[in-house]
Amino acid sequence: MSEHNALNLIAGYSQALAGKHELERSGSDFYEVRGEVGSMVVQLHPKRLSLEVAEIIEETPTTKTLRLVAADRSALPPFQAGQYINLFVEIDGVKTARPYAISSSPTQCFFYDLTVKRARGGFVSGHLLDRVEVGQRLQSSGPMGTFHHNPLFHGDDLVFLAGGSGSAPARSLLLDILDRELPRRFHLIYVNSHVDDVIFAEKFRALASRHSNFRLAELITRPPEGYSGRSGRLTRELLQQELGELDGKMFYICGPTPFNDSCVELLTALGVPRRRIRVEANGAPKAPDQQRGWPVGVALDDEVQITVRGRGSFRSKVGEPLLNALERHGYFAENACRSGECSLCRVKLVSGSVFNPQEAHLRKSDRDFNWIYSCVAFPLGDIEIQL
Amino acid sequence: MRHFDTVVIGAGNAGLTAATALQRGGSKTLLLERHNIPGGCATSFVRGDFEFEVALHQLSGLGTKDKPFVMRQLFDKLGVMDKVGFVQEHDLYRLVVPGELDVTLPASLSGIKSLLQGMFPAESEAIERFLLVCEKISMEGFMTLPKARRANSEELLKATCPYHVQYGFRSAREVLDEFFSDSKLKNVLATYWLYLGVPPRMLPFPDLAVMLYAYAVFKPWHIKGGSQAMSTALVESFLEAGGEVRFNCGVEKILTDSGQVCGVRLEGGEQVTCDAVVSNASPLITFNELLDQERPPLAIQQDFKSRRMGTSAFVIYLGLDCTPQELGVTAASSFIYETLDEEQIHDRMGTLQPPLGGMLTCYNYEEPGAAPAGKSQVMLVCLQYGDVWKSVAPKDYARTKYEFAEKLIGLIERVYPKVRQYIEEVEVATPLTMMRYLNAPGGAIYGFQQSAQDSALLRERLDGVPGLYMAGSWTSMGGFQPTYMAGESTARAVLKQLKVKEVEHV
Ligand SMILES: Cc1cc2nc3c(=O)[nH]c(=O)nc-3n(C[C@H](O)[C@H](O)[C@H](O)COP(=O)(O)OP(=O)(O)OC[C@H]3O[C@@H](n4cnc5c(N)ncnc54)[C@H](O)[C@@H]3O)c2cc1C
Ligand code: FES
Numbered sequence: 001m002s003e004h005n006a007l008n009l010i011a012g013y014s015q016a017l018a019g020k021h022e023l024e025r026s027g028s029d030f031y032e033v034r035g036e037v038g039s040m041v042v043q044l045h046p047k048r049l050s051l052e053v054a055e056i057i058e059e060t061p062t063t064k065t066l067r068l069v070a071a072d073r074s075a076l077p078p079f080q081a082g083q084y085i086n087l088f089v090e091i092d093g094v095k096t097a098r099p100y101a102i103s104s105s106p107t108q109c110f111f112y113d114l115t116v117k118r119a120r121g122g123f124v125s126g127h128l129l130d131r132v133e134v135g136q137r138l139q140s141s142g143p144m145g146t147f148h149h150n151p152l153f154h155g156d157d158l159v160f161l162a163g164g165s166g167s168a169p170a171r172s173l174l175l176d177i178l179d180r181e182l183p184r185r186f187h188l189i190y191v192n193s194h195v196d197d198v199i200f201a202e203k204f205r206a207l208a209s210r211h212s213n214f215r216l217a218e219l220i221t222r223p224p225e226g227y228s229g230r231s232g233r234l235t236r237e238l239l240q241q242e243l244g245e246l247d248g249k250m251f252y253i254c255g256p257t258p259f260n261d262s263c264v265e266l267l268t269a270l271g272v273p274r275r276r277i278r279v280e281a282n283g284a285p286k287a288p289d290q291q292r293g294w295p296v297g298v299a300l301d302d303e304v305q306i307t308v309r310g311r312g313s314f315r316s317k318v319g320e321p322l323l324n325a326l327e328r329h330g331y332f333a334e335n336a337c338r339s340g341e342c343s344l345c346r347v348k349l350v351s352g353s354v355f356n357p358q359e360a361h362l363r364k365s366d367r368d369f370n371w372i373y374s375c376v377a378f379p380l381g382d383i384e385i386q387l
Numbered sequence: 388m389r390h391f392d393t394v395v396i397g398a399g400n401a402g403l404t405a406a407t408a409l410q411r412g413g414s415k416t417l418l419l420e421r422h423n424i425p426g427g428c429a430t431s432f433v434r435g436d437f438e439f440e441v442a443l444h445q446l447s448g449l450g451t452k453d454k455p456f457v458m459r460q461l462f463d464k465l466g467v468m469d470k471v472g473f474v475q476e477h478d479l480y481r482l483v484v485p486g487e488l489d490v491t492l493p494a495s496l497s498g499i500k501s502l503l504q505g506m507f508p509a510e511s512e513a514i515e516r517f518l519l520v521c522e523k524i525s526m527e528g529f530m531t532l533p534k535a536r537r538a539n540s541e542e543l544l545k546a547t548c549p550y551h552v553q554y555g556f557r558s559a560r561e562v563l564d565e566f567f568s569d570s571k572l573k574n575v576l577a578t579y580w581l582y583l584g585v586p587p588r589m590l591p592f593p594d595l596a597v598m599l600y601a602y603a604v605f606k607p608w609h610i611k612g613g614s615q616a617m618s619t620a621l622v623e624s625f626l627e628a629g630g631e632v633r634f635n636c637g638v639e640k641i642l643t644d645s646g647q648v649c650g651v652r653l654e655g656g657e658q659v660t661c662d663a664v665v666s667n668a669s670p671l672i673t674f675n676e677l678l679d680q681e682r683p684p685l686a687i688q689q690d691f692k693s694r695r696m697g698t699s700a701f702v703i704y705l706g707l708d709c710t711p712q713e714l715g716v717t718a719a720s721s722f723i724y725e726t727l728d729e730e731q732i733h734d735r736m737g738t739l740q741p742p743l744g745g746m747l748t749c750y751n752y753e754e755p756g757a758a759p760a761g762k763s764q765v766m767l768v769c770l771q772y773g774d775v776w777k778s779v780a781p782k783d784y785a786r787t788k789y790e791f792a793e794k795l796i797g798l799i800e801r802v803y804p805k806v807r808q809y810i811e812e813v814e815v816a817t818p819l820t821m822m823r824y825l826n827a828p829g830g831a832i833y834g835f836q837q838s839a840q841d842s843a844l845l846r847e848r849l850d851g852v853p854g855l856y857m858a859g860s861w862t863s864m865g866g867f868q869p870t871y872m873a874g875e876s877t878a879r880a881v882l883k884q885l886k887v888k889e890v891e892h893v
Pocket of ligand 1: 396398402428442702768824826832858865866
């Protein structure tokens with residue numbers, strides 16, 4: 001400040017200035033905290049994790065558990081039971097990724113178990129099951145997702161409806177309760193197609209027999225001849241009989257999309273309010289053309305031209321989610337949930353139109369200004385986007 | 388290597404208005420943002436059926452159609468006025484101390500006056516005078532003070548800013564004490580300190596005066612679609628003008644050549660050259676981490692030494708399966724406090740002890756579009772310094788966060804007892820969340836602590852590195868209006884400088 005300063009006239013000015021000089025004498029230039037934001041945040045939310053496959057556990061004929069540790073063997077970021085990581089892979093030159101729920105207990109921080117079931121026509125699950133070996137390095141996102149127990153309102157009386165590999169997050173939720181001896185009840189209603197393909201069957205049964213707060217109800221939808229266990233479809237009656245009083249319970253649903261839809265329907269019919277039901281995200285819809293708002297005259301097999309502004313263009317199919325198509329052609333967009341929830345894959349639609357299915361949790365302003373979530377966007381004709 | 392006239396680091400409010408004004412002003416501009424979405428604080432996120440506003444409670448400075456104020460002009464100039472909708476709020480706030488006080492200040496000067504005069508008849512005349520002083524201080528601050536400062540003239544100051552001369556650097560506490568004797572009345576008028584986090588004893592009186600006056604006269608506003616709608620509209624306007632934006636693209640280094648800014652290096656290694664950089668990131672990050680010099684210029688180190696870390700916030704975003712009426716909401720914003728003792732409240736902000744109060748904003752009370760039909764979008768906030776969270780071990784983080792959230796909800800339940808039973812979605816943000824999304828030291832949401840010593844009147848621009856400009860809450864006041872304005876005025880400074888250069892080159 002110059003010698004003569006008119007502001008001195010202002011009441012309190014000179015005291016404030018003196019105060020500032022005082023602060024200057026006793027303060028620091030914050031140099032000692034440089035890097036602190038980054039290092040604090042990365043402990044909880046790293047953008048990428050470098051992982052190594054430490055062990056591969058055969059679960060069923062279709063399913064393996066990959067036990068992943070930090071490549072440098074350090075502790076992994078904590079997660080809340082039910083959360084997922086997005087696993088980045090390169091398959092025959094195509095870089096892509098898939099989210100997998102962590103199936104291990106959050107009470108230990110040295111490995112994440114991912115339980116991978118072969119998906120029919122799947123691109124990545126086959127790779128993970130057939131080609132990944134112990135010792136292999138993989139990149140992932142940090143743990144994410146909102147499908148977890150929330151003590152602020154979920155309560156202590158939990159019911160988990162799992163279909164097939166939907167038992168992966170269920171196992172994590174269960175182990176969390178048992179390991180920490182939480183005063184919570186966990187009721188797992190576990191639906192599978194085939195008796196010989198029930199993931200964690202023995203483990204769950206053993207735990208159920210030892211812990212009074214864990215109850216297991218199994219159901220096989222395609223029983224072999226002479227099967228003596230419970231079989232058939234999940235029905236209202238069965239749920240009523242299993243669950244008794246529904247008030248105060250929190251419901252978690254995770255399985256194939258048709259399973260999820262029918263569970264929500266059943267619970268709703270039983271009078272469970274929607275706010276007591278949590279459904280795990282499940283990727284892009286397989287049949288977007290069955291959803292409300294799909295335009296007439298557009299078929300999933302129709303060919304379209306996709307142009308990436310300033311970079312190139314390629315042919316694709318209406319039915320292939322935009323993100324997959326981009327990856328297949330060597331383009332990259334950040335992503336994590338691949339289900340329309342996290343918004344990381346948001347891109348600008350410059351021209352043309354896409355179908356945003358109900359999975360796309362777009363912000364109002366995204367809709368207004370033509371930003372789309374590429375993981376669940378279906379091009380309805382030729383489009384141009386900006387990456 | 389690609390070249391731009393200007394690179395803007397960060398798409399927070401100030402980064403967005405700077406980039407838009409620069410591009411529209413003829414500077415070829417690249418806007419870089421670490422996250423996948425523009426806005427910084429001014430953003431939203433979706434959970435289930437709800438889109439949650441992250442930060443904006445009340446936008447100031449817009450004015451009404453008949454009585455427009457600076458923000459209308461600014462948004463118009465930036466080409467976004469027709470891209471967003473605004474909704475006026477009718478109250479400043481409801482202040483509740485359970486069992487002691489429950490008062491709602493309307494958004495009008497005459498309304499406030501008659502309400503308070505009715506409640507505190509003995510101080511009727513002082514109330515009238517106080518509100519007048521608030522008005523005068525505000526008008527001087529907007530109109531005459533900047534000029535008097537530039538002229539460095541005592542005569543001009545005396546003639547055009549008499550109220551600043553009398554009150555300009557006194558604390559809000561001191562001035563309130565001078566005017567009033569009833570402590571309740573003082574508390575009601577000082578409530579906005581609970582927004583800012585600087586207790587009245589440290590808060591320069593004009594900061595409080597301007598808030599009261601400006602919100603009462605120019606009204607508090609919501610943005611349709613939330614502050615995210617404004618952020619996205621600014622990007623749209625920026626793109627329309629030919630600007631280039633990249634998301635998921637953090638800046639790693641600001642490059643200099645003989646001390647002058649010459650480019651930036653991006654996450655992933657790519658380099659871009661430019662004549663100027665506007666940084667919307669914290670100056671602490673900008674100078675101590677991004678700048679390619681070992682130590683920032685001395686003047687900047689000195690400036691930092693006289694700063695103190697500002698407050699962060701602990702926030703609970705609630706999607707409720709009930710209407711505002713069922714919840715019992717009677718004003719969009721309520722402050723709920725167990726005590727109004729400023730020292731106690733401020734001390735608590737530095738701990739994980741139960742907070743002494745918090746604020747509840749119900750967004751669909753005045754703007755039904757802010758929540759699905761029959762539901763409510765509610766935000767609970769208590770200000771808190773980020774420091775205590777640094778010592779929470781990662782494995783204890785989630786538990787600590789929920790425990791603290793329990794306490795805040797418990798407090799709010801004293802006025803809104805039904806809040807918990809209707810929860811359909813909930814998300815909790817701590818100061819560490821703010822650190823993550825803002826890349827801000829301390830998770831500070833308004834930058835440095837805004838005490839009298841932080842005042843712009845005591846400081847010069849941080850211009851020690853030619854070509855490097857700062858814009859954001861750290862170098863202006865925090866909050867929406869100040870940061871929107873800071874970005875635009877920084878753009879003007881850059882454009883002026885670029886013009887000079889252009890002329891030199893010809
Ligand atoms: C919960 C909450 C409630 C609030 N309530 C209010 C309120 O009611 N009223 C009000 O007026 N204000 C409120 N505020 C404060 C207000 O939102 C902020 O003061 C204001 O938005 C800050 O704007 P800014 O321009 O400084 O940028 P910021 O919002 O701080 O954004 C900075 C941007 O820069 C990006 N960035 C940082 N480093 C880099 C890098 N190296 N490379 C690329 N990008 C980078 C960040 O990702 C971020 O997007 C609130 C804030 C919060 C969090
Ligand atoms: S990757 Fe999460 S929304 Fe697309």
